[in-house]
Amino acid sequence: MKPRHKRFALIxxxxxxxxxxxxxxxxxxxxxxxxxxxxxxxxxGEAPKGKTFRxxxxxxxxxxKRQPDGLTMQFIVTDTAKEFPVxxxxxxxxxxxxxxxxxxQGKLGENGLFTASEVLAKHDENYMPPEAQHAVDxxxxxxxxxxx
Amino acid sequence: xxxxxxxxxxILALLxxxxxxxxxxxxxxxxxxxxxxxxxxxxxxxxxxxxxxxxCLTWAFxxxxxxxxxxxxHSNSRLPLEYRISGVWGGHEGSLLLWxxxxxxxxxxxxxxxxxxxxxxxxxxxxxxxxxxVGFLAFIxxxxxxxxxxxPAAADGRDLNPxxxxxxxxxxPPMLYMGYVGFSIAFAFAxxxxxxxxxxxxxxxxxxxxxxxxxxxxxxxxxxxSWWAYYELGWGGWWFWDPVENAxxxxxxxxxxxxxxxxxxxxxxxxxxxxxLLAIAAFSLSLxxxxxxxxxxxTSVHAFATDPRRGIxxxxxxxIVVGVSLFLFAWxxxxxxxxGSFGLVSRESLLLVNNVLLVVAAGSVLLGTLYPLFIDxxxxxxLSVGPPYFNAVFVPLMVPLLVLMAPGPLARWKHAEMAPxxxxxxxxxxxxxxxxxxxxxxxxxxxxxxxxxxxLAAWIAGASVIAVIDRLxxxxxxxxxxxxxxxxxxAGVAVFVVGVTLVSAYQQEKDVRMAPDDTVTVxxxxxRFVGVREAMGPNYRAMVGELELSKDGKVLRSMHPEKRAxxxxxxxxxxxxxxxxxxxxxxxxxxxxxxERAWSVRVYYKPFVDWIWGGCLLMALGGxxxxxxxxxxxxxxxxxKQAAQGAAA
Numbered sequence: 001m002k003p004r005h006k007r008f009a010l011i012x013x014x015x016x017x018x019x020x021x022x023x024x025x026x027x028x029x030x031x032x033x034x035x036x037x038x039x040x041x042x043x044x045g046e047a048p049k050g051k052t053f054r055x056x057x058x059x060x061x062x063x064x065k066r067q068p069d070g071l072t073m074q075f076i077v078t079d080t081a082k083e084f085p086v087x088x089x090x091x092x093x094x095x096x097x098x099x100x101x102x103x104x105q106g107k108l109g110e111n112g113l114f115t116a117s118e119v120l121a122k123h124d125e126n127y128m129p130p131e132a133q134h135a136v137d138x139x140x141x142x143x144x145x146x147x148x
Numbered sequence: 149x150x151x152x153x154x155x156x157x158x159i160l161a162l163l164x165x166x167x168x169x170x171x172x173x174x175x176x177x178x179x180x181x182x183x184x185x186x187x188x189x190x191x192x193x194x195x196x197x198x199x200x201x202x203x204c205l206t207w208a209f210x211x212x213x214x215x216x217x218x219x220x221x222h223s224n225s226r227l228p229l230e231y232r233i234s235g236v237w238g239g240h241e242g243s244l245l246l247w248x249x250x251x252x253x254x255x256x257x258x259x260x261x262x263x264x265x266x267x268x269x270x271x272x273x274x275x276x277x278x279x280x281x282v283g284f285l286a287f288i289x290x291x292x293x294x295x296x297x298x299x300p301a302a303a304d305g306r307d308l309n310p311x312x313x314x315x316x317x318x319x320x321p322p323m324l325y326m327g328y329v330g331f332s333i334a335f336a337f338a339x340x341x342x343x344x345x346x347x348x349x350x351x352x353x354x355x356x357x358x359x360x361x362x363x364x365x366x367x368x369x370x371x372x373x374s375w376w377a378y379y380e381l382g383w384g385g386w387w388f389w390d391p392v393e394n395a396x397x398x399x400x401x402x403x404x405x406x407x408x409x410x411x412x413x414x415x416x417x418x419x420x421x422x423x424x425l426l427a428i429a430a431f432s433l434s435l436x437x438x439x440x441x442x443x444x445x446x447t448s449v450h451a452f453a454t455d456p457r458r459g460i461x462x463x464x465x466x467x468i469v470v471g472v473s474l475f476l477f478a479w480x481x482x483x484x485x486x487x488g489s490f491g492l493v494s495r496e497s498l499l500l501v502n503n504v505l506l507v508v509a510a511g512s513v514l515l516g517t518l519y520p521l522f523i524d525x526x527x528x529x530x531l532s533v534g535p536p537y538f539n540a541v542f543v544p545l546m547v548p549l550l551v552l553m554a555p556g557p558l559a560r561w562k563h564a565e566m567a568p569x570x571x572x573x574x575x576x577x578x579x580x581x582x583x584x585x586x587x588x589x590x591x592x593x594x595x596x597x598x599x600x601x602x603x604l605a606a607w608i609a610g611a612s613v614i615a616v617i618d619r620l621x622x623x624x625x626x627x628x629x630x631x632x633x634x635x636x637x638x639a640g641v642a643v644f645v646v647g648v649t650l651v652s653a654y655q656q657e658k659d660v661r662m663a664p665d666d667t668v669t670v671x672x673x674x675x676r677f678v679g680v681r682e683a684m685g686p687n688y689r690a691m692v693g694e695l696e697l698s699k700d701g702k703v704l705r706s707m708h709p710e711k712r713a714x715x716x717x718x719x720x721x722x723x724x725x726x727x728x729x730x731x732x733x734x735x736x737x738x739x740x741x742x743x744e745r746a747w748s749v750r751v752y753y754k755p756f757v758d759w760i761w762g763g764c765l766l767m768a769l770g771g772x773x774x775x776x777x778x779x780x781x782x783x784x785x786x787x788x789k790q791a792a793q794g795a796a797a
Contacts, residue, residue: 094721
């Protein structure tokens with residue numbers, strides 16, 4: 001095999017690998033992007049039906065209820081403007097608290113209940129210094145006004 | 149007083165690093181021996197100053213000096229001593245100081261273990277490291293000073309995050325940082341090569357042990373982090389494709405490519421430019437990883453409290469490093485030359501495929517990690533890329549890599565015939581096929597993916613065994629250590645693949661409600677819930693569950709998962725109880741009380757899960773053995789002579 005052919009073969013091989021990788025990436029991307037929505041957006045019908053997405057906000061005080069099966073929990077996520085009910089079967093993360101922030105991933109059912117397959121844990125919620133907490137809250141508010 | 153001394157030492161260190169980053173480099177360019185001679189003393193002074201500062205911060209932790217803001221935020225008088233010491237790197241400022249200590253430690257190591265290198269080369273390497281040091285010391289002093297005072301002093305500290313009060317934390321960050329920072333040595337060697345124009349087999353031999361050492365530490369650091377997440381987070385998973393995990397995994401992939409490409413540069417003088425580019429990439433990605441973790445731009449399990457100014461500083465640092473080194477590369481690389489040619493089928497071409505696959509894999513992980521950031525920055529909404537994406541892209545890319553791992557080490561340099569190699573590997577293939585059929589059937593469920601995993605693992609392990617038998621039978625004694633290291637590391641990959649395959653396919657998980665005397669069974673193991681009692685720890689109150697583990701009616705042991713409430717914070721912590729075994733772990737963690745008698749309980753059966761970390765250990769051990777190879781310590785003259793022979797051959 002001539003050196004030139006060899007080079008072509010090598011370059012061709014490289015391009016093939018990149019092409020396959022690109023195809024894999026695009027294909028996997030299409031189906032695995034999980035979007036985030038606030039309760040206001042979900043209430044406005046912006047969230048997709050039957051597709052996985054994330055919802056986030058605060059757990060409403062006094063809304064956490066254990067269902068009769070003993071393992072399913074139901075609670076309300078609120079962004080102070082709108083509220084949305086969420087159900088989760090299993091053990092909630094250690095830092096899950098009423099009145100604290102939460103992000104849940106799952107699907108919206110026909111009955112208007114968000115069924116979470118995963119409730120994301122935060123690792124040092126209580127370690128936020130009060131000033132930082134305040135800053136975060138301000139940022140949230142600012143972000144909200146921008147979005148609306 | 150002592151914190152001020154530490155602060156002062158850091159300022160002095162910055163001044164020393166300014167000298168270290170300029171004069172030796174200028175001296176090497178101008179052939180000024182006295183300036184070149186400054187490199188080693190500067191590196192040593194630098195290390196002493198940073199180590200002193202680190203010692204001061206440690207003292208503030210040990211002595212419970214809550215007038216230091218950082219100590220007040222991350223420690224508590226009731227915190228056990230070992231966690232007060234590891235608390236030094238339990239937060240942002242301290243972990244940067246640890247980063248810095250590692251960097252000056254690596255620089256010190258270069259200054260000590262470089263007697264066989266030309267002085268001008270050492271001066272350039274230490275000079276480049278000095279410039280990196282300037283960047284990081286300025287970062288610490290300007291945005292994240294760990295010695296900042298809190299006046300009036302706090303009565304007691306806020307306590308260390310309970311998650312971090314664990315032996316895993318004592319070792320995980322230092323190991324990871326050793327790896328991250330270690331790539332700065334490979335980077336400095338690459339830049340020094342570009343500056344001097346000397347990029348040959350001798351250069352590769354000098355930078356190889358350093359690169360391998362960094363890779364070993366990074367491997368251990370990632371494995372420790374994975375293990376810690378497994379038992380401490382109480383989720384039972386070993387890898388979540390979390391952005392912060394990815395941030396350490398991307399440099400690892402590129403570093404692995406670098407380790408292999410350096411082999412070609414050393415043995416055959418090939419891949420020179422590519423090696424340099426990989427070294428630059430590995431370090432830049434380490435910086436990017438630091439940025440991602442420390443800036444808090446990512447939604448992640450590691451999202452600790454953050455400050456945007458810091459993110460911008462690291463981003464600027466990253467831009468400078470990447471910009472300057474790529475500019476230098478574009479300017480100097482054409483002079484370096486291409487190195488020897490090689491056949492379409494040869495060890496070089498196989499290693500080239502290895503490199504392409506590893507780099508493409510790193511790129512796809514990087515894409516998935518950064519994509520949400522771009523979308524968010526463009527204002528197109530908030531989203532996340534889930535683990536299925538990474539699995540769908542990563543696994544298919546790794547399959548050809550694993551297939552080629554078996555014939556690779558047996559193929560000849562320059563031009564190889566595959567037929568004899570494959571013939572030699574036939575027994576490995578036969579054993580692999582048999583195991584791929586048998587093992588999944590033994591677990592009672594045969595799937596193509598499980599069979600493929602077992603096939604690949606046995607194929608790789610078999611190839612290493614055949615290679616060893618082959619050499620021993622040929623009477624070739626005294627194989628060099630790096631050869632043993634390579635096979636050990638490859639066997640580690642096989643062990644790792646077995647673990648991943650079996651745990652993914654056959655793990656069982658149950659969340660159940662348990663009252664006393666209730667029994668639940670997973671993977672043939674029965675748990676009988678005995679009850680929960682209260683207990684006190686040094687700085688926490690715990691609910692300790694008791695479960696009786698049995699198999700086939702025979703009681704094995706009693707397991708005690710805990711639910712802890714730390715006194716100074718309201719943060720609860722789950723401590724899982726794990727029965728570790730060679731072929732399986734059984735794992736139980738407490739959820740929460742449901743009523744007076746019953747608790748929610750999570751039980752897992754994890755076949756071969758420990759093989760995942762065992763494999764990583766073997767890989768690291770292999771790297772460690774390879775570093776011991778004596779040719780890395782040859783004297784200048786002998787090395788130059790051999791390099792000349794290598795070039796002629």
